[in-house]
Each structure stands twice: as structure tokens, then as C-alpha cells.
């Protein structure tokens with residue numbers, strides 16, 4: 001299906017474009033034809049996922065490929081737990097696709113609206129010091145490269161490309177399928193509670209290491225953090241989920257409905273923000289429950305926001321959070337959105353934000369109707385001083401020159417790009433900035 005002139009916008013409403021053409025291929029061969037046709041007419045072409053990147057990484061000014069019709073299960077190896085999914089599969093569909101095989105994703109981020117390809121291409125991650133991001137769970141993939149050819153990549157096939165292609169920023173080609181190493185389905189026991197920020201920072205390193213999945217949210221202008229500690233359990237231990245009504249009150253009414261309304265008030269009358277945040281703090285009642293992993297990893301986010309996230313050596317997290325706190329106090333800004341802090345294991349994916357080091361993440365947010373400029377710029381300066389690496393799908397101002405210093409394999413990645421897309425068929429302005437032309 002081809003469409004012209006339609007406006008594309010990302011979820012955060014921070015990026016938009018009117019592509020020359022939008023195509024919805026229904027087969028791998030149709031993706032190849034689209035790439036060849038774009039090449040013949042000298043146009044750029046990009047696959048777009050669900051537009052959940054805050055940065056301009058998914059902007060497709062030439063041909064926009066929407067892979068919604070290239071979704072679902074391609075194959076399952078029940079011996080190894082390896083599952084191949086078509087590239088346009090949304091994360092929220094995966095649970096149902098894996099259920100008949102008793103499998104699950106090893107770890108997930110906060111939401112599940114993204115496509116598997118978009119999520120892995122930007123380094124989407126959850127939390128847990130013994131767990132890597134989504135790209136580390138990818139064990140094979142198939143790309144349509146700049147000349148329209150098909151390339152299978154895994155640890156054993158075209159293995160020299162594997163560390164680049166698992167997290168390729170959409171710069172190496174169009175993914176048509178990915179193979180994931182899944183794990184047996186599991187439950188998570190969740191404990192959520194408000195704790196003094198100072199104590200959480202003092203123990204962050206240790207708690208990140210001892211818990212399976214530890215994270216916290218700190219609401220600026222308060223002294224409290226909401227901690228979340230999730231422990232992996234065998235399904236035989238049994239579910240003890242939240243009652244549907246209390247889940248709805250906490251997760252829909254307070255986290256989305258009331259929070260959205262309060263953010264709107266805060267944007268118009270910023271002086272109310274500290275009071276609003278203290279109000280939010282009061283609702284952080286202790287909750288303890290056990291449920292399927294996907295129901296605990298993932299939340300619904302109905303209030304739109306802008307986000308920047310930086311990956312730091314894990315030991316730097318407490319100092320960096322304290323500096324952000326002092327910055328907010330000094331500046332007089334009123335920040336309604338919490339700061340989220342997570343962790344991940346070191347990995348060997350070339351452009352992974354956790355490449356080669358145990359990592360902690362600090363994410364800052366602003367309501368989408370507020371200008372994040374000054375706040376994000378000042379936080380970015382703190383993160384850079386701690387040797388931080390920006391999330392590829394979130395807002396930042398780094399360019400190729402500064403990112404080369406942050407990634408030991410940056411030039412190796414560029415060499416793969418030169419080989420697979422010498423004409424920059426898959427380029428856009430964001431990639432020009434972060435990788436160079």
C-alpha cells in the first residue's frame with residue numbers, strides 16, 4: 001500500500017515529517033523492491049517503528065516504510081528457546097505469541113508499544129545489573145541492505161557484522177526479522193515503596209547488584225524516592241496480582257489521569273509544581289504483588305513527555321543524581337516529572353550505551369508542553385562530566401565527534417555502515433549528526 005503527503009509525528013510530538021511516500025510492504029520481497037525503487041529514484045528510505053523515539057532518529061523524509069503488516073511469529077526453536085519475529089512485531093504482541101511455548105523475554109523496558117526492530121535499533125533497555133538491554137537478547141537478524149540484497153547475520157553467519165547490527169540505529173538497512181534468545185516464562189515478585197532519597201542513593205550500587213531488577217523514581221522538590229524491587233520467581237510459586245480496582249486507581253487514575261491533569265496545571269502555573277510533587281509522594285503507598293513478568297515490567301504511559309537519558313559507569317550514579325538535585329534547587333526550575341534511575345550489565349554490542357561497562361541510567365523528563373531545553377542542556381553537561389553516553393532514541397545534543405570518544409568501536413561501526421549502505425540510502429539528519437555523512 002502506498003500513501004503520499006501524510007504527516008508523520010512521533011509519540012512525544014517532538015518530531016514530524018511529511019515523507020514523499022509511505023509504503024506498507026506485506027512481504028520481505030516487497031521491502032527489497034521498495035529499497036531498489038528508492039535507490040533508482042535517488043530517494044532515502046527508512047523503516048519506522050511505532051514512533052516512540054524522542055530523538056529524530058526515525059524521521060523519514062523520503063520513503064517511510066511502515067512494517068505493521070510484516071509482524072508476527074516466523075519460527076520457534078523449542079530446544080534452544082530461540083524465537084524469530086517479523087520486524088514490525090510490537091512488543092505487546094510478543095507475550096501472546098510466546099505463551100504457547102512457555103517462553104518470555106528475559107528483560108523489558110517500561111512500555112511495550114514499540115516494535116521489536118525499533119526497540120533494539122536504539123538500545124532500549126530495562127533495569128537489572130545482571131541483564132543487558134534488548135539488543136543483547138538478539139541472536140540473529142535479517143537485513144535488506146542498501147542494494148536491496150538480503151543479509152543474514154548471527155554469531156555464526158556474517159559474524160563480523162553481528163556486534164554492529166544488533167543495535168544499528170536504522171543506519172545499516174531494513175530489518176525484516178530478528179531472532180531472540182528467550183527464557184522460560186517467569187513471574188516477578190514486586191515491592192514498591194517510598195524511601196528517603198539519601199538512603200536510596202547511598203545503597204544504590206549494592207541494591208542494584210543484589211536485586212534482580214532494582215530501579216527508583218525521584219520526584220524533584222521532594223526528599224523521597226519510589227523504589228521498585230522485582231525478584232524473578234518460578235511460575236509454580238503462583239501469582240498474587242494486584243486487585244483490578246486498586247491497579248486501576250494507582251496505574252490509570254493516579255499515574256496517568258490525575259498526573260496528566262496536574263502536569264497541565266503545572267505547565268500553566270509552575271509555582272504549583274512542588275506542591276503537586278509532594279501530593280504525588282503521598283500516593284506512593286507500599287505495594288507488594290506477584291504477577292507475570294510482562295505485567296510487572298511494563299506500565300501504560302498516557303501522559304506525553306519529552307525525555308533525555310544518559311548511561312554512566314554505575315559507580316557514578318549517586319554523585320550524578322545529587323548534582324542534578326542541586327542543579328534543580330539552584331536554578332529555581334519547577335520540574336513536575338520524576339527522574340528515573342536504572343542499571344544494566346556490561347555488554348559487547350558496539351553502540352550499546354552499556355558497552356564494556358556496568359551501567360547506571362539517569363532519565364530526565366518534561367511534560368511535552370514545557371520547553372525541556374535549558375533543563376536538559378544543564379543535565380547533559382553533568383552527564384558528560386561523568387563520561388555519560390546518551391540513549392540513541394532520546395533527546396540529546398551530541399555529535400559524531402564527541403560520540404567517537406565515548407565508544408571504542410565507533411569507527412568499526414562506521415566501516416560496517418560504509419559496506420552495507422555506502423550511498424546513505426538509510427540516512428537522515430539525525431544520523432548525519434551522530435554518525436557523520
Ligand SMILES: Cc1cc2nc3c(=O)[nH]c(=O)nc-3n(C[C@H](O)[C@H](O)[C@H](O)COP(=O)(O)OP(=O)(O)OC[C@H]3O[C@@H](n4cnc5c(N)ncnc54)[C@H](O)[C@@H]3O)c2cc1C
Pocket residue numbers: 011012046047048049050051052053054057058067087088108109110111113114115116117118119120121122123124125126169170171173174175176301391393394
Ligand atoms: C513512553 C515511552 C517509554 C519508553 N520507555 C523506554 C524504556 O523503558 N527503556 C528504553 O531504553 N527506552 C524507552 N523508550 C524509548 C523507546 O524504546 C525507543 O526510542 C524505541 O526505539 C522506540 O521503538 P519504535 O518501534 O517506536 O521505533 P521508532 O522510534 O519508530 O524507530 C527507532 C529507530 O529504529 C529504526 N527502525 C524501526 N524499524 C526498523 C526496521 N525494521 N529496520 C531497521 N530499522 C528500524 C528507525 O528507523 C529508527 O532509527 C520509551 C519511549 C516512550 C515514548
